[in-house]
Amino acid sequence: MIVAIGLLVVLVGTVLFHVYSPWWWTPIASNWGNMDDTILLTFWITGAVFIAVMLFMVYCIYKFRHKEGRVAHYEPENTKLEVWLTSITAVGVAAMLAPGLIVWNDYVTVPEDAVEFEAIGQQWSWTFRLPGEDGKFGTVSMKDMNPDNPFGMSADDPNGQDDVLIEEDEMHLLKDQPIKALLRSVDVLHDFYVPQFRAKMDMVPGTVTYFWLTPIRTGEFEILCAELCGVGHHAMRGTVVVDEQEAYDEWLSDQATYAELVEEARIRKENETRLAMN
Amino acid sequence: MMVDVPVAEVAEVELYHAKSYWTKYVFSQDAKVIAIQYGGTAVAIGLVGLVLSWLMRLQLGFPDTFAFIDATDYYQFITVHGMIMVIYLLTALFLGGFGNYLIPLMVGARDMVFPYLNMVSYWVYLCAVLILVASFFVEGGPTGAGWTLYPPQSITEGTPGSEGGIILMLVSLALFIIGFTMGGLNYVVTVLQARTRGMTLMRLPLTVWGIFVATILALLAFPALFVGCIMMTLDKLLGTSFFMPEMISLGQQLEYDGGSPILFQHLFWFFGHPEVYIVALPAFGIVSDLLAVHARKNIFGYRMMVWAIVIIGALSFVVWAHHMYVSGMHPYFGFFFATTTLIIAVPTALKVYNWVLTLWHGDIHLTQPMLFSLAFLVTFINGGITGLFLGNVTVDVPLSDTMFVVAHFHMVMGIAPLMVVFGAIYHWYPKITGRMLHEGMGKFHFWVTFLGAYTIFLPLHYIGLQGVPRRYFEFGDTAFIPDSVTTLNAFVTVVTLTVGFAQIVFFYNMWRSYKHGKVAGDNPWGATTLEWQTAETPPGHGNFGEELPLVYRWAYDFSVPGAKNDFIPQNMPPGPDTNNH
Numbered sequence: 001m002i003v004a005i006g007l008l009v010v011l012v013g014t015v016l017f018h019v020y021s022p023w024w025w026t027p028i029a030s031n032w033g034n035m036d037d038t039i040l041l042t043f044w045i046t047g048a049v050f051i052a053v054m055l056f057m058v059y060c061i062y063k064f065r066h067k068e069g070r071v072a073h074y075e076p077e078n079t080k081l082e083v084w085l086t087s088i089t090a091v092g093v094a095a096m097l098a099p100g101l102i103v104w105n106d107y108v109t110v111p112e113d114a115v116e117f118e119a120i121g122q123q124w125s126w127t128f129r130l131p132g133e134d135g136k137f138g139t140v141s142m143k144d145m146n147p148d149n150p151f152g153m154s155a156d157d158p159n160g161q162d163d164v165l166i167e168e169d170e171m172h173l174l175k176d177q178p179i180k181a182l183l184r185s186v187d188v189l190h191d192f193y194v195p196q197f198r199a200k201m202d203m204v205p206g207t208v209t210y211f212w213l214t215p216i217r218t219g220e221f222e223i224l225c226a227e228l229c230g231v232g233h234h235a236m237r238g239t240v241v242v243d244e245q246e247a248y249d250e251w252l253s254d255q256a257t258y259a260e261l262v263e264e265a266r267i268r269k270e271n272e273t274r275l276a277m278n
Numbered sequence: 279m280m281v282d283v284p285v286a287e288v289a290e291v292e293l294y295h296a297k298s299y300w301t302k303y304v305f306s307q308d309a310k311v312i313a314i315q316y317g318g319t320a321v322a323i324g325l326v327g328l329v330l331s332w333l334m335r336l337q338l339g340f341p342d343t344f345a346f347i348d349a350t351d352y353y354q355f356i357t358v359h360g361m362i363m364v365i366y367l368l369t370a371l372f373l374g375g376f377g378n379y380l381i382p383l384m385v386g387a388r389d390m391v392f393p394y395l396n397m398v399s400y401w402v403y404l405c406a407v408l409i410l411v412a413s414f415f416v417e418g419g420p421t422g423a424g425w426t427l428y429p430p431q432s433i434t435e436g437t438p439g440s441e442g443g444i445i446l447m448l449v450s451l452a453l454f455i456i457g458f459t460m461g462g463l464n465y466v467v468t469v470l471q472a473r474t475r476g477m478t479l480m481r482l483p484l485t486v487w488g489i490f491v492a493t494i495l496a497l498l499a500f501p502a503l504f505v506g507c508i509m510m511t512l513d514k515l516l517g518t519s520f521f522m523p524e525m526i527s528l529g530q531q532l533e534y535d536g537g538s539p540i541l542f543q544h545l546f547w548f549f550g551h552p553e554v555y556i557v558a559l560p561a562f563g564i565v566s567d568l569l570a571v572h573a574r575k576n577i578f579g580y581r582m583m584v585w586a587i588v589i590i591g592a593l594s595f596v597v598w599a600h601h602m603y604v605s606g607m608h609p610y611f612g613f614f615f616a617t618t619t620l621i622i623a624v625p626t627a628l629k630v631y632n633w634v635l636t637l638w639h640g641d642i643h644l645t646q647p648m649l650f651s652l653a654f655l656v657t658f659i660n661g662g663i664t665g666l667f668l669g670n671v672t673v674d675v676p677l678s679d680t681m682f683v684v685a686h687f688h689m690v691m692g693i694a695p696l697m698v699v700f701g702a703i704y705h706w707y708p709k710i711t712g713r714m715l716h717e718g719m720g721k722f723h724f725w726v727t728f729l730g731a732y733t734i735f736l737p738l739h740y741i742g743l744q745g746v747p748r749r750y751f752e753f754g755d756t757a758f759i760p761d762s763v764t765t766l767n768a769f770v771t772v773v774t775l776t777v778g779f780a781q782i783v784f785f786y787n788m789w790r791s792y793k794h795g796k797v798a799g800d801n802p803w804g805a806t807t808l809e810w811q812t813a814e815t816p817p818g819h820g821n822f823g824e825e826l827p828l829v830y831r832w833a834y835d836f837s838v839p840g841a842k843n844d845f846i847p848q849n850m851p852p853g854p855d856t857n858n859h
Contacts, residue, residue, distance in 0.1 A: 003644050003652065006725070010656060010732060023740040023766070025676070026758045038672050039743075046663040049627075053634060053659055057652065060637035064573075065644060071844065072575040072837035073639035081635075082579050082628065089627040093666070097620045100670035101613055107672065108609035123436050123528060142524050142531065183606075186526050188431035189539060191604065191679060195745030195758055198676040202606045204539055205430060206523025209606035222757055226604075226679035226747050228424045230436035231349045234750040 004062040011054040018047070029196035029221060029242065031178075031214040034103045036198070042096050049092065107199070110212045114178040119171070120151070121183070121190030121203045124232030126223060127151070128171045132162030132257055142186065148265065152186075153258050161259040164252070169223075169238035172251045173215050180212045191226035194240055202227050215242040293388050293820050305401075307393035308819055309378045312400050314710075316374030319400075320367050323407050327362035328778055330355045339771025341752045341764070349751040350438040353422030356749060357439075358410070360425030361447070364553065365454060366407055368695055372560035373458070373496065374403060376702060377465050377489045379710070383809035384486050386474025386827050386849075388820045390464045399464070402457030409450040416442035424749060426550075429521040429542050433514040435528055445514060448507040455500045455507075465493045474808075476829030480584065481848070483807045483833040484577060487584055488563020491591040492556045498595070499552035506545035513537070543605055547598035554691050555594040559587055561698040562629060565651050567833070568701050569633055571805045572648035573640030574844050576834035578632040586625040593622045603674045612671040619669035623662070630659055641837065641844070645803070646720040650701030653728040654694050660732075661690025664739060679749075682742025685735045693731045700727070700784070707788070708802050712815045713795030719787040723780060730777035734770050741766065804845045807833050811847050831856075 028036060064070070118129040118137065129151060131137045138153055138160015145152035150167060153160050173179060183192050185203035193200040196219075201211045223238035243251060256264070296302035306312060334355040337347045347355075378396070382389050390396045413420035422438030423431055431437045432444055439447075469482070469490045482490075509520040513534070521542040522534035570577040577583060599607060599615045633655055642648065664686040667673045677683065700723075708714050741763050746753070753759050801810040813823035827849035835846035835856075842855040850856055 003649065006729075007652065007656065010729070014660075014736060017736060017740075021737070021740045022760075022762055023737070023744045025743055026745055032676075035672055035676055038670065039667065039676070042667050042670065042673055046666055050659060050663055053630065054656070057634050057637065057655060060634065060640070061642060061644075061652070064637060064640045065642045066574075070641045072573065072641040074576065074837050074839055075578070075639070076576050076834070077579040077581065082582055082632070085631045086624060086628055089624050093620045093623050096666060096670055097617065100616060100672040103672040104609075104612050104616065107675065108612065122526075142526055145526055145531075187528070188434060188436070188525075189428055193679070193747065195676075200675060200678065201604050204523075204606040205525045206536075206538065207540075207606060220757075224747055224756075228353070228428070228431070228749045230431050230434075231353060231422070231438060231751075232436070233353075234349070234752055235754070237754075237756075 001062065001065070004058050004065075007054065007061065008058050011051065011058070015047075015051065018043075026195050028198065029194075029215055029217050029219060030198060031216055032107075032198040034099075034106070038096075038099050038103055041099060045092050045096055107211065110180050110210070111178050114180040114212050116180045116182055117171070117173075118182045118184060119192050119203070120186065121192070121225065121229075121236070122186045123188065123230050124225070124236035126169045126171075126236070126238035128166040130164035130166070130252075130255075131159075132164055134159060134162055137182075138163050138258065145186065151258075155262070161257065163258045164255045165258055165261060166255055170241065171223075171238065172241045172243050172248055174248045175215050175218055175242050175244055178212060178214045180210055183209045183211075188229050189227045190229050190236070193224045193226035194221050195224070196221045200226055218242045218244060218247075294393050295819065305397060307389070307397045309382050309390045309393070309396060310710075310817065310821075312396055313375050313378035313380075315400050316370055316378060316403065317376075319404055319407055320371040320375060323362055323410070324367035324371075326411070327359050327367060328781075330359040330362070332775055332778055334359065335771040335774045337751065339768040350419070350422060352751045353424070353749070354420050354438050354443075357422050357424055358413075358420050361410070363692065364425065364557070365451070366410065368557045368691075368699075369458070369496070369553070370403060370454075371699060372557060372695070373465065373489060373493055374400065374461055376485075376560060376564065377493065378461070379706070380485055380809065381465055381468055381489060382472070383812070383817060383821055384483050384807055385469060385472060386477050386808050386822070386829060387468060387472035388822065388826070391468045391472050392460075392464050395460045396464050399457045399461035402453055402460065406450045406453035406457060409446050409453065413439065413443045413446035413450070416446065419443055421447045426543075426546060427510070428546075429510060429513065429537075429539050430523070430525055430527075430534075433510065433522075434525075434532070435530075445511065448511045448514075452504060452507050452511075455504045458496060458500060462493045462497045465489060466497070474826045474829060477808075477848075480581070481829060481832045484563040484566035484580070484583055484587070485560070485807075486563065487587050488559040488561070488566075491587050492559040495552045495559070495591050495594060496556045499549045499556070502545045503549035506542055506549070509545075510542065540602075540605055540607055543602050543607075544599070547601045548595075550601060551598040552591075552594045554687075555590060557691055557695050559591065561654065561695040562587060564702050565654050565698050566633065566636075567807070568647045568651045568698075568705055569636045570834050570836060571705070571803050571845075572645050572651070573637055573642045574804075574836045575636055575640040576836055578635040578638075579628075580832065580834060582628060583632055586629050589625045590622060590629075593618060593625075597622060597669075600669050600671070600674070603671050604678050616669060616671035620666065623666055623669070626662060630655070630662070646704035646715065646717065646724060647701040647803075649721075649724045650697045650704065650728075653724070654697040654701065656728075657689050657697060657732065658694040660736075661686060661688075661694055665690060676745070677742060679747055680742035681738045681746045681748050684748045685738035685742060688738075689735045693735065696731075697728065700724075703788075705803065706809075707791070708798030708815070709809055709812075710816055711792050711795070712798055713791050713793075714798050714802060715791045715795060716787050719783050723784045723787065726780040727777055727784075730773050730780070734773050734777065737766055737770065801847075804843070806831075806835055806845050806847050808848055811849050 225236040421443040519537035522537040
């Protein structure tokens with residue numbers, strides 16, 4: 001009896017906890033609401049199974065617990081019942097899988113009007129790059145990376161001259177504009193993770209990974225690293241700000257292109273040389 | 279010209295008999311002794327893993343409180359905790375411990391077929407454990423790369439233990455696999471070749487089926503980890519670039535070029551996913567037998583249960599990349615692996631149905647083994663269900679790398695198998711020692727452990743759903759993480775410590791009952807399988823007396839209509855007492 005009650009308490013407690021949990025997903029800020037919908041659907045289907053099986057167990061324990069004179073039934077198998085149960089399970093599983101695969105298809109199919117930006121992870125900070133007016137990223141290489149050229153830009157690639165280099169941990173995105181995030185890492189694995197966007201993807205040195213999304217509301221959101229990357233993993237933070245057009249343009253106009261940075265550096269160097277000569 | 283070749287004949291080979299204390303109890307070739315050695319070592323290192331979990335919970339529950347835990351320590355704790363629990367505790371305990379004790383007894387053999395190899399297997403395992411422990415004492419400490427050991431970070435600066443610790447970890451793993459292979463070949467060959475007369479494959483108890491298929495999985499899966507370890511060791515020591523791309527580590531250009539970090543992930547999970555079932559299948563098998571014995575009813579749908587084990591085992595080799603949906607592998611793999619992963623839910627669900635249907639119209643004795651079996655069902659159903667979230671590629675995207683994952687795998691492959699371990703110990707302790715465990719202490723142990731463990735992991739799913747990432751030393755000021763998460767973490771830490779310390783009662787019970795427990799007799803539970811039909815308890819060297827038992831029936835003749843008792847042992851010949859029709 002106590003055992004049946006104990007399990008019933010576990011069941012009721014679980015359901016109540018689910019309903020009244022103060023912890024639930026963050027308000028969404030991207031187009032991936034259908035991920036949330038798939039989660040909800042999964043909660044409903046699996047929750048129903050959980051409740052049904054638990055109730056059945058509780059009933060069995062209460063009803064068939066040992067008493068003097070009770071004899072168990074002898075029933076080795078019941079193929080018909082097993083086929084039924086298997087079929088119903090298969091239908092339930094398909095009902096979760098099918099929407100899941102449809103959403104996944106959306107997730108891996110980048111719309112044509114998506115604009116690109118690049119996020120670069122390194123232990124333990126973020127930097128970003130935009131392709132500039134020509135819409136093309138310039139070539140980068142590890143060999144060219146040094147304190148004067150932190151992005152490793154190739155000086156002679158014309159595509160790179162107008163690339164906007166953002167050497168700080170804050171990135172701005174335009175609301176309602178589909179974007180494709182190109183993800184790179186210069187050292188170990190990282191993962192670009194903004195909980196409100198739902199989307200995430202590992203950044204792998206030696207290759208470029210990606211995902212896409214459309215920000216649907218303005219605001220400031222924290223970027224976390226979601227792939228263990230050493231002792232500073234938990235402190236690898238950044239910010240992504242979703243702006244309306246006007247604020248976005250203003251932010252963008254404050255950012256420098258590669259060509260401008262090279263020019264600045266050249267002037268700075270000239271001044272230094274002049275000072276040194278005096 | 280004819281050569282006279284002597285016929286290579288030898289007299290009947292006697293079972294190896296130990297001649298001294300050393301060969302009887304230390305370098306023993308008796309599977310039962312080896313089982314105790316494996317089990318004792320696994321539990322001992324498991325306790326280290328338990329203490330490590332307390333330390334990490336202290337940090338999560340009370341950040342900025344314990345000066346002796348910094349980020350380096352924390353990452354080392356989680357890494358070694360995970361590695362110990364999955365491999366050195368659960369794998370070794372189920373296969374080396376229960377496998378060694380139960381396979382020969384349950385199939386009606388005198389011992390494993392290769393006793394010497396079996397002995398070596400244990401000693402290699404012990405070396406692996408000692409090397410793992412040694413990594414705490416080298417400069418830099420053990421590796422803190424996470425139990426998945428993903429390169430490049432596992433061998434580059436900026437990760438704790440990236441000098442000595444990681445090398446010892448890799449060597450220890452390689453040794454574990456070598457030791458396991460020796461034991462594993464033994465289990466498989468013994469099941470296939472040493473069954474007593476009448477013990478057909480379809481009369482094997484499900485315990486043996488679970489351990490047998492799990493061992494085959496392990497023999498096929500561990501080599502992938504083995505080569506991964508060797509390749510990573512070469513990358514680390516000789517500067518090869520199997521897994522290492524061109525990279526700049528903390529401002530320093532490294533010499534590596536052209537390797538693939540994702541290749542390691544494929545190798546790791548090609549082992550890692552079957553590993554889940556290497557732990558789960560023995561638990562499935564054992565719990566089936568516990569439920570049947572203590573509900574006095576045949577396991578429902580035996581043949582389906584066997585095929586489900588085999589199908590799950592086979593499918594477990596084509597689902598590995600569901601651990602890698604957001605790893606940067608080709609996104610189209612997601613379609614395939616989500617489909618195979620959700621398909622595996624069908625035979626698994628069928629097993630759950632058959633377990634609960636075994637209770638239906640049973641005569642349920644709420645003994646300790648039954649209680650822990652019920653706890654297994656609850657935690658396994660719960661953890662299996664959250665697997666349907668993470669296996670479904672789309673749902674995995676927001677949830678991966680969050681506390682939801684941590685909660686899921688602890689529930690499904692931590693707590694659930696552990697419930698079976700406890701149930702199995704309460705069930706077989708009387709056979710191993712000849713004494714019953716104390717029931718009152720057992721009840722206390724059960725309720726605290728089951729309710730406590732469930733309380734620890736249930737809420738962690740929800741902070742994961744909220745987005746709280748795993749493997750974070752501290753959360754600092756993170757806008758989307760409310761203070762209530764810290765409060766919850768403190769609560770969970772308190773429960774963790776409580777459940778942990780409650781295990782003292784369990785160990786005290788084992789220690790005390792060994793001398794003072796109620797004398798068990800040969801077959802206290804009224805079980806049908808052969809280990810309960812031995813001439814003496816605990817079973818002596820050679821397991822069975824003069825004659826090996828002959829088997830006439832399956833392992834589940836409980837409450838057969840018309841039979842004298844509510845159980846008919848497998849070696850009971852047909853007769854008036856067993857008249858079932």
